[in-house]
Amino acid sequence: MSFIEIENLEVTFRVKGRLVHAVRGVSLAVNRHESFGLVGESGSGKSTILRAICGMAPVSAGSIRIDGKPLRHGRAFTRQVQMVFQDPFASLHPRHTVDRTLSEPLAIHGIGDRDARVNRALEDVGLGRGFRFRFPHQLSGGQRQRVAIARALMLEPEILLLDEPTSALDASVQAEALNLLSRLREERGLTFLMVSHDLAVVDHMCDRLLVMKEGKSVEQLDRAALAGGTMQSAYTRELFAASADRLTS
Ligand SMILES: Nc1ncnc2c1ncn2[C@@H]1O[C@H](COP(=O)(O)OP(=O)(O)OP(=O)(O)O)[C@@H](O)[C@H]1O
Numbered sequence: 649m650s651f652i653e654i655e656n657l658e659v660t661f662r663v664k665g666r667l668v669h670a671v672r673g674v675s676l677a678v679n680r681h682e683s684f685g686l687v688g689e690s691g692s693g694k695s696t697i698l699r700a701i702c703g704m705a706p707v708s709a710g711s712i713r714i715d716g717k718p719l720r721h722g723r724a725f726t727r728q729v730q731m732v733f734q735d736p737f738a739s740l741h742p743r744h745t746v747d748r749t750l751s752e753p754l755a756i757h758g759i760g761d762r763d764a765r766v767n768r769a770l771e772d773v774g775l776g777r778g779f780r781f782r783f784p785h786q787l788s789g790g791q792r793q794r795v796a797i798a799r800a801l802m803l804e805p806e807i808l809l810l811d812e813p814t815s816a817l818d819a820s821v822q823a824e825a826l827n828l829l830s831r832l833r834e835e836r837g838l839t840f841l842m843v844s845h846d847l848a849v850v851d852h853m854c855d856r857l858l859v860m861k862e863g864k865s866v867e868q869l870d871r872a873a874l875a876g877g878t879m880q881s882a883y884t885r886e887l888f889a890a891s892a893d894r895l896t897s
Contacts, residue, residue, distance in 0.1 A: 650677035651839055656710035659696050670696040672863035683840040685850040688860035694843040698809040702731050730800035734812035739796050740784040746795050747780045753802045769798040790821035810842040847891040859884045
């Protein structure tokens with residue numbers, strides 16, 4: 649049994665009376681402590697899979713299990729699974745201090761010792777306690793994303809769902825944020841399910857990945873296939889070739 653098991657997942661939205669099939673029969677299995685990537689062109693359904701896991705998108709058919717337990721009635725696995733979004737500015741409340749942002753999940757779950765936990769969380773993500781009473785607009789993009797990562801870790805989850813976690817950051821800050829995520833995964837034995845359109849990021853971060861197109865799974869690749877360039881489908885080869893061109897141009 650894998651830690652995260654998704655079987656024949658279908659997610660369908662109704663938009664103005666029309667059905668949008670965002671995810672069409674996708675299956676994947678992620679092992680505990682693994683870092684698994686979802687790649688594919690824009691609109692291929694990657695983010696919708698993460699949203700379905702946290703109960704933010706409707707599961708129309710199929711199943712999602714975490715550690716053998718099914719996701720029921722769209723209820724999220726709140727403490728076990730946390731999500732980090734692309735745009736830290738949008739995901740932090742503009743009028744909440746860092747302290748409030750980090751304390752809130754603790755208060756909701758009745759967890760005490762908040763001051764010490766907030767200070768420790770800030771240190772864990774490389775921001776000192778001096779950042780505690782700042783507002784989001786008083787932080788750089790990289791610092792905001794560190795706060796968002798700290799918040800995601802407040803409830804000590806086992807799984808982080810990362811939706812383009814560094815694509816809103818400058819290249820140098822992006823590398824720092826990725827290194828921070830890798831260190832936290834190692835230290836805490838976290839499992840990552842990560843969406844990225846940047847194949848260099850995925851190559852750096854992920855043990856395995858699933859290539860998606862138009863809501864469907866195209867193929868799965870492991871490190872050996874990535875390193876050896878042995879992709880089965882022409883679509884995946886094109887995706888990687890286009891990305892290599894972008895990186896070298
Ligand atoms: N809440 C929603 N209501 C209606 N349609 C939606 C909703 N969320 C996503 N979709 C549609 O589902 C499809 C998949 O979207 P999704 O965001 O999962 O793609 P993606 O692969 O993550 O794309 P990107 O890389 O651009 O973020 C798209 O056609 C999108 O327009």
